[in-house]
Amino acid sequence: MAPFAALLSDRFRPVVLPVLGVLLLVLWLGYGRVVDARAVTWDEVARAPEAAVGEVVVVSFGRVIEMGAEGFVLRDEGLDLAVRGTLPDLAPGRIVSVMGPLDDDGTVELREGHVHGLRRLKWLSGVLALGVVGSLVLADLGRMWREPNA
Amino acid sequence: MPDLVTHSLVGYLAGFRLRSRRMLLWLVAGSILPDAASVSVLFAGRLGHRLLGDVVPAWIWNGSYAFHMPIPFALLCWFLVLWVPERQRPTLLPPLLLGGWLHLGLDYLQLHVGPDPYHPFYPATSWGWEAGWFWTETSLYAVPVLAVGACGVWLWRRS
Numbered sequence: 001m002a003p004f005a006a007l008l009s010d011r012f013r014p015v016v017l018p019v020l021g022v023l024l025l026v027l028w029l030g031y032g033r034v035v036d037a038r039a040v041t042w043d044e045v046a047r048a049p050e051a052a053v054g055e056v057v058v059v060s061f062g063r064v065i066e067m068g069a070e071g072f073v074l075r076d077e078g079l080d081l082a083v084r085g086t087l088p089d090l091a092p093g094r095i096v097s098v099m100g101p102l103d104d105d106g107t108v109e110l111r112e113g114h115v116h117g118l119r120r121l122k123w124l125s126g127v128l129a130l131g132v133v134g135s136l137v138l139a140d141l142g143r144m145w146r147e148p149n150a
Numbered sequence: 151m152p153d154l155v156t157h158s159l160v161g162y163l164a165g166f167r168l169r170s171r172r173m174l175l176w177l178v179a180g181s182i183l184p185d186a187a188s189v190s191v192l193f194a195g196r197l198g199h200r201l202l203g204d205v206v207p208a209w210i211w212n213g214s215y216a217f218h219m220p221i222p223f224a225l226l227c228w229f230l231v232l233w234v235p236e237r238q239r240p241t242l243l244p245p246l247l248l249g250g251w252l253h254l255g256l257d258y259l260q261l262h263v264g265p266d267p268y269h270p271f272y273p274a275t276s277w278g279w280e281a282g283w284f285w286t287e288t289s290l291y292a293v294p295v296l297a298v299g300a301c302g303v304w305l306w307r308r309s
Contacts, residue, residue, distance in 0.1 A: 008239040013232055020229040027222040027273060032213025034269065034276045043208070058264035078200065097263035114263050118287045122153045125290065129154030129182055137179045140172060141234065148235035 043077040045102060053104045057081075060097045061116065067092060071110070074098070085110025095119050156289040157181045159296035160256060161249045166303040173245045180227070180249020184257075187217040187226060218257070219272045223250050259283045 006012055042059045045052040062076035071084040074096060083098055084107050090096070100111040161181030165174045195211025216222040227246045231239045258268050259281045266278030 005240060007228075008231065008236070008243065010236045017229070017232050020225055020232075024217075024222065024225055024229060027216045027225070028213045029210065030213070030273060031216030031219070031222070031269075032209035032211075034272065035209065035212040035215060060262070060264065077196075099264050112263050114261075114285060116285070116287055118290050121290055122287055125153035125155040125293070126185075129158045130186065133158055133175075133179055133182055134186075136175055140175055144235055144238050148237055 040102075041076075042081050043079055046079045052102050054101060056099060056111070057102045057108050058097075058099045059108075061095050062098070064090060064092050064094045064096055071107070082107040083110050083113075084108070085113070087113045087115050089115050089117075153287070153290050153293070154182050154185060155293055156296060157185070157253050157256065159293070159300045161252055162300050163296065163303060164252055165245065165249075166307070168245070170241070173241060176242050177245035177249040180246040180251075181253045183227070183246065183250050184218045184223055184253045187223075188215045189218075215267075216272065218254065219269055220251060220254055221272065221274070223247075223254065256289075261285050 007016060040052050040055050040057050042057055042062070045057055059074065059076045059081060062074035062081065064072050065075045065080065066073040067090065071082060071086065072090060073080055073082050075081075083100070085100070087096065087110070095116040096113060097116065098108065098110055098113040100108045100113075102108055158178050158181055161178040162174070164181075165177040168174045168177065191214035192211055195206070195208065195214075198206060198211075199208065217226050224247055227243060227250060231243045231246065234242060254268075254270075258270065258279070261282040261284060262280065266280045268280050269276050269278050271277060
């Protein structure tokens with residue numbers, strides 16, 4: 001326990017804190033590059049269309065804005081993408097994630113997809129949990145600083 | 151991610167035997183911290199992208215998801231507890247860490263469209279994995295059951 005306690009002590013804090021800060025920044029930026037190399041997203045295709053034809057494109061949590069006979073159109077990052085294929089329970093306004101190869105006409109052939117439900121409830125859940133737990137934590141932090149030896 | 155109420159309730163239930171109320175609170179806080187530290191930054195980034203365009207490249211915002219991986223998350227917890235009074239740090243770090251890892255364990259059971267979004271051993275390797283047992287919103291169906299369980303635990307702890 002002694003080394004563990006030492007790493008949390010005020011004695012080593014002036015060294016540990018900046019080292020950890022730099023390490024966290026490196027991990028943050030490094031992970032950004034990992035994610036960047038993982039999949040082609042629709043807004044990347046829109047920025048560099050010649051690079052993405054034939055590649056598998058992933059759109060996460062896009063909104064369906066139009067339904068057609070052969071497929072549907074979804075909007076992601078303010079950009080519209082036509083998808084060939086269909087999914088169960090598809091309707092305008094629904095939030096979907098899709099994946100498939102991009103054709104040279106700019107449409108995606110649907111290989112895998114999912115219609116996400118309960119989106120509002122999930123948002124509400126996030127706000128509720130952050131509000132309740134966040135305020136309890138802030139109150140506890142206040143108590144800790146008022147009575148550090150309690 | 152499953153919804154945050156599910157994460158909080160699972161954290162609360164997992165810590166039902168903790169005698170210290172403070173430790174239980176910080177375990178629950180840990181159970182929402184991975185999302186608070188990463189997904190909130192992602193949302194802020196998307197909003198910033200909409201309002202300001204490409205001022206900050208998307209990969210920088212996306213990088214905050216590193217705090218949703220066990221090793222960077224542990225370092226983040228260590229960094230955060232160094233800001234509380236020294237005497238409290240050893241009490242807060244273990245529940246914060248366990249709560250967060252519980253969150254990550256639950257998240258890794260999910261299913262997403264596209265490549266596996268989780269890299270459990272980052273930065274050692276960028277190998278991705280998820281169990282694919284349920285979609286991201288399915289956890290909401292478990293909330294009523296978890297809430298009843300949490301009420302039971304709350305009453306038991308008061309008695």
